[in-house]
Amino acid sequence: MCGITGIIQFGTSPSSMYAPLERMNQALAHRGPDDEGIWVEGPVALGHRRLSIIDLSSAGHQPMQSPDGRYVLVFNGEIYNFRTLKAELKDYPFRSGSDTEVILAAYAQWGIDCLKKLNGMYALALWDRQEQTLLLARDHLGIKPLYLYEAPQQILFASEVRSLLASGMVPRKINPAGISDYLRYQTVHAPQTMVQGVRMLEPGHYLLLSMDGRVEERAYWQPLGTTVPANKLDLASARQKVREALLTTIERQMIADVPFGAFLSGGIDSSSIVALMSQVSTTAVKTFSVTFAEEAFSEAPFARMIAEKYQTEHHEIRLSPDDFLHTIPRALQAMDHVSGDGPNTYIVAGATRKAGIKMALSGLGGDELFAGYPIFGRSKSLERLGWLNVLPVGLRQILAGVLAQSSSKVAIRKVAEVLGLPQIEPYGAYPLSRQSWPEMTIAQLAPGLEKTPNAVAAILEIIQALPGFDAAPLLSKISAAEMSTYMQNILLRDSDQMSMAHALEVRVPFLDHELVDLVMGISDAVKLPGAGPKPLLVAAMGEWLPDAIVNRPKMGFTLPYELWMKGALREFCAGHLAQLGERPFFAAAALQKLWQDFLRGHPGVKWSHLWSLVVLDEWLENNGLH
Structure with a gap:
C-alpha cells in the first residue's frame, strides 16, 4: 500500500518536472513512510511513496523497472493472486518476491488484458519506453483512488487531491458541479471532484495515453457488466x-x-x-x-x-x-x-x-453485496406498488405536492418525490434514497446549482446500459447502484484517506x-x-x-454532534457557515437562516446536514480553494 504520483509534460526539459514531482511526493509522505522514489525520462516523471507490506526488502523499491528496462511501474495497492500469476509467468526473470514485479511480468505477457487477471485493490501507472505509452488503471471496485488533472500539453496524476494541488500546476478553483453534488449527497461522485479540472479515473477503468496524442479510456470490468449464470442456484x-x-x-x-x-x-x-x-x-x-x-x-x-x-x-x-x-x-x-x-x-x-x-x-x-441496508427491502416493497402507475401522472403529482407540504420531515418529502415520478419503480426512485436535501433547499442554499444534473441519476443510466442489467435480479441492480455511488464515493474514499493518514x-x-x-x-x-x-x-x-450475533438487537448509539454544535463546537460551526456564505455559489442569508433554525431546534433541520456544510468550508479553507 502506497501513494503514486506522475507528470506527463510535452515541450519542456525533464529537469523542470523534478521540483513539482518532489512536492507531490512529499504531500503523500503519510501514505508511504518506508521508502520513496522518483524516475524521470523524456516527457514522463513518476513518483512513489512506499508502505511495505509484501517483500519488505529494497527489491520492492519503486518506481520499478522490468529487467530489460522497457517498462517502468508505480503501483499503489495489493495484488492478492500474485503468487498464482507468478506461477503462470515462468519465463520472466523475477528478481523480487513482490506483487509489484508480477504486474510488470503480467503486462509484458498479456498487455492490457492483464488487468482482467489481477485480483486485488490497486491504482497503477505503467510507462512503456519502447511504445511511448502510459497506462493508468484502477481496480475493479474502486478501492484505491487515482486522481487526474489534464491541461494543454500536460497530465498530472496522484493518489490524493492534495498531492496534485501541491504540484503548483493545478489551479485551486471550486468545481460548481461538485458543490451541487455535495449538497445532494454529502460527497462528490466520480469522475467529478470538488476541484475544477481534477477528476477521478473511474473504478474498473484504464486510460492508455500515447505520446502521439492518442487517448483510449475504457472499462475492463463493471458490476452487471457480464451476466453471471447463477440465477438458478437454490x-x-x-x-x-x-x-x-x-x-x-x-x-x-x-x-x-x-x-x-x-x-x-x-x-x-x-x-x-x-x-x-x-x-x-x-x-x-x-x-x-x-x-x-x-x-x-x-x-x-x-x-x-x-x-x-x-x-x-x-x-x-x-x-x-x-x-x-x-x-x-x-x-x-x-x-x-x-x-x-x-x-x-x-x-x-x-x-x-x-x-x-x-x-x-x-x-x-x-x-x-448481501442486501443489508433498508433500501433493499424498500425496493422490493416499491416493486409491489407498481399498480400506482395506473393513476394519471398529474394526479399523483398533485398528491405528492400535498404530501410534501404536510411535513418538514425528510422521509415524508422523499415519499412525496417518489409519488410524483413519471414512473414509480425501485431503480428509478433510487437517486432519492440517499439524497440529503430536496432540490428546493439546494436552490435556496446555492441558487442555480439545483439545475446541475444529478450525478447519481447519471451513474444509474450507465449501469442500466450494461449488458447484464436486464437479466439481473432487482436486488443486484440496487447493489450495483449502492456500490457505484455511496460505497465508492463515501465509504471507500473515507476508508482510504482516514486509514492511510496513519499509514x-x-x-x-x-x-x-x-x-x-x-x-x-x-x-x-x-x-x-x-x-x-x-x-x-x-x-x-x-x-x-x-445466533446471538445474527439476532442481536440494533444499537442506537450516536455521537452527540448536535449538542457539540450547540456547545463546544458552536463558534467553530458559526464561523465556517458565515465564511461559506461569502464564497461563490452560496447564499449567506439562507445559510444563516438554516443555522438559526438549527439552534432553535427546528425539526426539519438535521445536524448532519449542517455539519456537512461546516466540513465543506473547513476543507475549502485548508486547501485554499476559491
Whole structure:
C-alpha cells in the first residue's frame, strides 16, 4: 500500500518536472513512510511513496523497472493472486518476491488484458519506453483512488487531491458541479471532484495515453457488466458456493509480511471476516474494537463473544465522546477529499496503527453485496406498488405536492418525490434514497446549482446500459447502484484517506470482484427470502456465526454532534457557515437562516446536514480553494 504520483509534460526539459514531482511526493509522505522514489525520462516523471507490506526488502523499491528496462511501474495497492500469476509467468526473470514485479511480468505477457487477471485493490501507472505509452488503471471496485488533472500539453496524476494541488500546476478553483453534488449527497461522485479540472479515473477503468496524442479510456470490468449464470442456484447451492468463495478470498487477502489484524464491531460483517480468518490462520487473529462507556449502546459484548469463540488476540479501544470531540480537528486535517463523514474511521485506524498493526481486514461492502441496508427491502416493497402507475401522472403529482407540504420531515418529502415520478419503480426512485436535501433547499442554499444534473441519476443510466442489467435480479441492480455511488464515493474514499493518514492498509474481502460477480447473479428469492438480516451471508457462514450475533438487537448509539454544535463546537460551526456564505455559489442569508433554525431546534433541520456544510468550508479553507 502506497501513494503514486506522475507528470506527463510535452515541450519542456525533464529537469523542470523534478521540483513539482518532489512536492507531490512529499504531500503523500503519510501514505508511504518506508521508502520513496522518483524516475524521470523524456516527457514522463513518476513518483512513489512506499508502505511495505509484501517483500519488505529494497527489491520492492519503486518506481520499478522490468529487467530489460522497457517498462517502468508505480503501483499503489495489493495484488492478492500474485503468487498464482507468478506461477503462470515462468519465463520472466523475477528478481523480487513482490506483487509489484508480477504486474510488470503480467503486462509484458498479456498487455492490457492483464488487468482482467489481477485480483486485488490497486491504482497503477505503467510507462512503456519502447511504445511511448502510459497506462493508468484502477481496480475493479474502486478501492484505491487515482486522481487526474489534464491541461494543454500536460497530465498530472496522484493518489490524493492534495498531492496534485501541491504540484503548483493545478489551479485551486471550486468545481460548481461538485458543490451541487455535495449538497445532494454529502460527497462528490466520480469522475467529478470538488476541484475544477481534477477528476477521478473511474473504478474498473484504464486510460492508455500515447505520446502521439492518442487517448483510449475504457472499462475492463463493471458490476452487471457480464451476466453471471447463477440465477438458478437454490439456497443450498448458493450457500456452498458463497462459503467457498469467501474462504478463497480471505486466504488470498491474509498474505502479508507484516503484523495484521481485523476490525471487529460484533456485527454480522466484521464477525464473519474474523470467523473466516480463524479458519485459515495458524496463529491467533488480532482483533480491534471501539467500545464506549455507555453500556446500553456499546457493541463490546458482541465483539468479545466473537473474540472468545475464535480465541483472538483482542484489543478494545475504549473511547468517550470527548475523545472524538478532541480528535475532530485532526480528522478534518487528514481529509484529502471532502466528505460528510470520516472521523470514526480516523480514530479506529489510528489506534490500530499504534498497536503495531500495518494491515487490517474490514467488513466494508457486506451490506452492499448481501442486501443489508433498508433500501433493499424498500425496493422490493416499491416493486409491489407498481399498480400506482395506473393513476394519471398529474394526479399523483398533485398528491405528492400535498404530501410534501404536510411535513418538514425528510422521509415524508422523499415519499412525496417518489409519488410524483413519471414512473414509480425501485431503480428509478433510487437517486432519492440517499439524497440529503430536496432540490428546493439546494436552490435556496446555492441558487442555480439545483439545475446541475444529478450525478447519481447519471451513474444509474450507465449501469442500466450494461449488458447484464436486464437479466439481473432487482436486488443486484440496487447493489450495483449502492456500490457505484455511496460505497465508492463515501465509504471507500473515507476508508482510504482516514486509514492511510496513519499509514494503515485496510483490505475489504467482501469486495473481491470474483465474489461480487457470483453474488450479483443470485436471485432475490435466495438472497432476501424474508425477514432477518443478510440471510444469504448468514446461511453461508452457518455454524461459524453464532445466533446471538445474527439476532442481536440494533444499537442506537450516536455521537452527540448536535449538542457539540450547540456547545463546544458552536463558534467553530458559526464561523465556517458565515465564511461559506461569502464564497461563490452560496447564499449567506439562507445559510444563516438554516443555522438559526438549527439552534432553535427546528425539526426539519438535521445536524448532519449542517455539519456537512461546516466540513465543506473547513476543507475549502485548508486547501485554499476559491
